[in-house]
Amino acid sequence: KQWYQRRVRGRIATASFDSTTCIWEYTDGEWDLAATLEGHENEVKGVAWSRDGDYLASCSRDKSVWVWEVVEVDYECASVLQVHTQDVKKVVWHPTDPLLFSTSYDDTVKVYKEFGDDWECAESLIGHSSTVWSMSFNKSGDKFVSCSDDRTLRVWCRDDNKPTKYTCKSTVCGFHSRPIYDVSWGRHGYIATAAGDNAVRVFEQQGGSLLLAHYQPDAHTGDVNSVAWKGHLLASASDDETVKIWSLDT
Secondary structure, three states: EEEEOOEEOOOEEEEEEOEEEEEEEOOOEEEEEEEEEEEOOEEEEEEEEEOOOEEEEEEOOOOEEEEEEEEEEEEEEEEEOOOOOOOOEEEEEEOOOEEEEEEOOOOOEEEEEEOOOOOEEEEEEEOOOOEEEEEEOOOOOEEEEEEEOOOOOOEEEOOEEEEEEEEEEEOOOOOOOOOOOEEOOOOOOOEEEOOOOOOOEEEEEEEEEEEEEEEEOOOOOOOOEEEEEEEEEEEEEOOOOOOOEEEEEE
């Protein structure tokens, strides 16, 4: 099984249970395998391109995060980060700054920054009481929302004096009866969640709080594993082997 990652310069990166990351290039109307990145010792759970496409991050069940530097058509390992104590679920790049974030089964979010020729962990964000499955930034990157096996959402705000430091400002609980597997913060400001109760929820910010704007029970017949905004369209993917597209009616 592989996961799709956004297209960068005509390329797609996929993560696989066979411990590899594959790079695909679009040429002459077809997707061709351009490179296979090896190094992780267990399944690769997530991949993410940096905004400029110069770096690719991967994370794995082996508890590590790898940063790959794109050098023309080659991919060179720039750093291997081993600061999590459990499986690393997801890697996310900051939308404007050269910062990398990772979520893990060790209940934390890590923040990485480039120091000289290497990458190092700059912050460890603690707040959730169980696996942090996913996170998503708002448009400007001064806030992000995380979701967890503890069935809560947490909204983190950036410290004005320390760009790598984020502090949890609010916790949203009581809306999900099962773990929250994914979260997506749309550019319009709405936050969507995917959960193990087969439902999709959409929240909106009012003041310092998140309010439930829409609840779609039985959106799928199995766990909802992923959600992603594209404008006012929302895609959801599920264990029921379907992907559904929803329209946000404002």
